[in-house]
Amino acid sequence: MTAQPPGTHLAQLNIGRLLAPTDDPRVAEFMAALDLVNGIGKRSPGFVWMMEGSGEPGTGNTEAKIGGDPQSVSNLTVWEDVGSLEHFVYNTVHKRFYDRRASWFELMARPHFVMWFVPEGHRPPLGEALERLAHLEAHGPTDHAFGWSHLKQAQLWKTRACTPIAAE
Numbered sequence: 281m282t283a284q285p286p287g288t289h290l291a292q293l294n295i296g297r298l299l300a301p302t303d304d305p306r307v308a309e310f311m312a313a314l315d316l317v318n319g320i321g322k323r324s325p326g327f328v329w330m331m332e333g334s335g336e337p338g339t340g341n342t343e344a345k346i347g348g349d350p351q352s353v354s355n356l357t358v359w360e361d362v363g364s365l366e367h368f369v370y371n372t373v374h375k376r377f378y379d380r381r382a383s384w385f386e387l388m389a390r391p392h393f394v395m396w397f398v399p400e401g402h403r404p405p406l407g408e409a410l411e412r413l414a415h416l417e418a419h420g421p422t423d424h425a426f427g428w429s430h431l432k433q434a435q436l437w438k439t440r441a442c443t444p445i446a447a448e
Contacts, residue, residue: 281432282423288397289328290359293409295392296385298351310384313377320372321357326364329403331356346410356409358398362433365395391417394425 284290300306321327331354346352359365368374394413398404416425428434 282426282430283432284361285397287400289400289402290362290365290395291398291402291404291409291412292355292357292359292365292395293393293406293413294355295346295388295413296353296381297349297388298353299384299386301351302353307384310377317374317377320374321368324364324368324372326360327368328358328360330358331403331406346406354406354409356404356406358403362431366428366434391427393427395427395431396425397423 298304298307298310302311318330322330346354357365359368369378391413394409394416396412412425415422416427419425421427421430423430
């Protein structure tokens with residue numbers, strides 16, 4: 281377990297593969313909620329930065345296709361601290377969509393969520409985030425790349441997380 285080093289912020293990457301293309305009715309409810317959920321995140325205490333897409337309403341960052349896959353989506357954000365991210369994930373409307381992720385996303389057999397500390401002011405590119413995710417998959421949780429259980433100050437994930445649907 282690790283504590284947040286002074287002078288750092290917490291970065292996180294969450295990736296997924298939609299069950300259908302972004303314009304398909306099967307994922308319409310998820311797509312329609314992106315602006316709402318992202319807007320709440322951006323207004324949340326401790327929010328620092330979010331990787332943006334085209335800026336078109338209802339698209340979030342769905343243009344960043346991992347490996348060219350048109351159904352891949354990613355969310356890359358930076359937060360002041362663990363508590364700020366944890367509050368957004370588990371104590372806002374985000375939790376309703378998190379609980380229903382199996383309605384819109386394929387089950388992933390590989391890790392799809394990673395966190396790491398970045399120097400204050402750093403905005404990690406997607407390539408850096410994907411490298412962290414690959415490191416987590418190859419080496420398990422380390423100070424270089426980790427999940428909630430690696431953070432001694434993270435608590436909400438223990439009681440508020442829903443049943444895992446993918447390897448974490």
